[in-house]
Each structure stands twice: as structure tokens, then as C-alpha cells.
Amino acid sequence: MVLEIVNPLGEKRQRMNWHEKVDQYLEIEKILNHLFSGFNYCLTQCIQKPGDEGELHCGCCNRPYHEIYDQDHPSFEILRARREALYGKPESHANIKRISPCEYHTLKGCILKTHKSPVCLGFLCKESIQALRSDYGLWTYDYLGVTHALEWLLTGDLSGKALDDFRQMCLDMDRTVMSEE
Ligand code: SF4
Numbered sequence: 087m088v089l090e091i092v093n094p095l096g097e098k099r100q101r102m103n104w105h106e107k108v109d110q111y112l113e114i115e116k117i118l119n120h121l122f123s124g125f126n127y128c129l130t131q132c133i134q135k136p137g138d139e140g141e142l143h144c145g146c147c148n149r150p151y152h153e154i155y156d157q158d159h160p161s162f163e164i165l166r167a168r169r170e171a172l173y174g175k176p177e178s179h180a181n182i183k184r185i186s187p188c189e190y191h192t193l194k195g196c197i198l199k200t201h202k203s204p205v206c207l208g209f210l211c212k213e214s215i216q217a218l219r220s221d222y223g224l225w226t227y228d229y230l231g232v233t234h235a236l237e238w239l240l241t242g243d244l245s246g247k248a249l250d251d252f253r254q255m256c257l258d259m260d261r262t263v264m265s266e267e
């Protein structure tokens with residue numbers, strides 16, 4: 087017979103640690119959201135801009151990415167629980183008029199102003215990255231790098247100096263965009 091050793095204090099500490107990771111994630115999200123609000127490209131140049139035939143489209147939100155890419159990990163679960171406490175469960179938005187299979191998408195874009203999944207927060211398409219370069223002289227936005235860093239922050243694989251460097255990089259990019267406003 088194998089005896090499982092239960093350490094409730096250790097488990098509690100670990101859970102607190104995952105909550106701290108989510109808090110750190112939300113802090114970075116705040117910086118990135120500030121950057122995106124200054125950039126303001128997705129809504130004005132894509133989501134709310136009809137296509138050549140006048141048709142509405144959902145930009146890159148053509149799948150429920152929050153569901154597809156979120157990992158089976160405690161900090162992702164905490165992020166999801168906090169998101170759903172603020173914005174409701176995805177299925178509660180099932181009847182909203184929209185043109186995307188993602189439940190959080192509306193005709194005015196994503197309803198998640200915070201607590202997005204890493205892929206939803208970090209992704210920028212080629213056109214928007216080009217606009218960052220040409221309009222703001224910002225050449226350092228690497229969407230895969232940002233998305234992976236956000237994921238690793240949540241899983242605890244990005245911490246200490248690496249996390250400080252990532253936060254600083256986000257602050258620097260935000261400053262670059264805001265200095266052009
Ligand atoms: S990242 Fe690109 S495709 Fe996605 S909403 Fe923004 S402009 Fe549109």
C-alpha cells in the first residue's frame with residue numbers, strides 16, 4: 087500500500103503563489119492595455135472597419151482562443167475564475183449578436199477589457215505590427231515572444247530578473263507609443 091503524504095500548508099502556500107502569479111500577470115496586462123489604448127489600431131482599422139464588400143468581420147477573433155490555448159494549470163484556472171466573476175461565463179453570452187465563434191466577441195470587439203488569456207492579450211497580426219513600426223517607430227513587439235512570456239509568467243517559468251526585464255520591455259514599448267500621441 088502506498089501512503090500519500092498530504093501537506094495542507096504546502097498546498098495552501100502554493101495556491102497563494104499562483105494567485106500572486108495572476109496578480110503579476112494582471113499588472114503586465116495593465117501596461118499592455120495602456121499601450122494598446124494609445125495604439126488604438128484593432129478597433130478603428132480592423133474590427134469596426136467593414137471589408138471591401140461592406141461586410142463586418144471579427145478580425146483575428148475567429149475562434150474561441152481563450153478556450154483553445156488556455157493551459158490546464160492552476161494559475162490559468164485562477165485567471166479564468168476571476169475573468170468569469172467579472173465578465174460571466176462564456177456560455178452566458180451565447181445569445182449575443184456577433185460574427186465570431188468566440189462567445190466574448192461582440193460587434194464592438196472583445197468584451198474582456200482585462201483578464202484576457204495570454205494568446206488574446208499578446209497576439210498582433212502582421213498588419214498591426216507593421217503599423218507599430220511605421221507609425222510609432224516601435225520595432226520590438228514580438229507577438230510570439232510576448233504571448234510565451236505571459237504564459238511562462240503564469241506557470242512560474244518566468245520570474246526574478248527575467249520577469250523584471252519583460253515588465254521593463256513592456257513599459258518601454260508603452261512609453262514609445264505614448265510619446266507619439
Ligand atoms: S491584431 Fe490584426 S486582425 Fe487582430 S483585430 Fe488587430 S488588426 Fe485585426
Ligand code: SF4
Nearest residue numbers: 147151188191196206
Ligand atoms: S476572448 Fe476576446 S480576444 Fe480572445 S478570441 Fe475571444 S473575442 Fe478575441
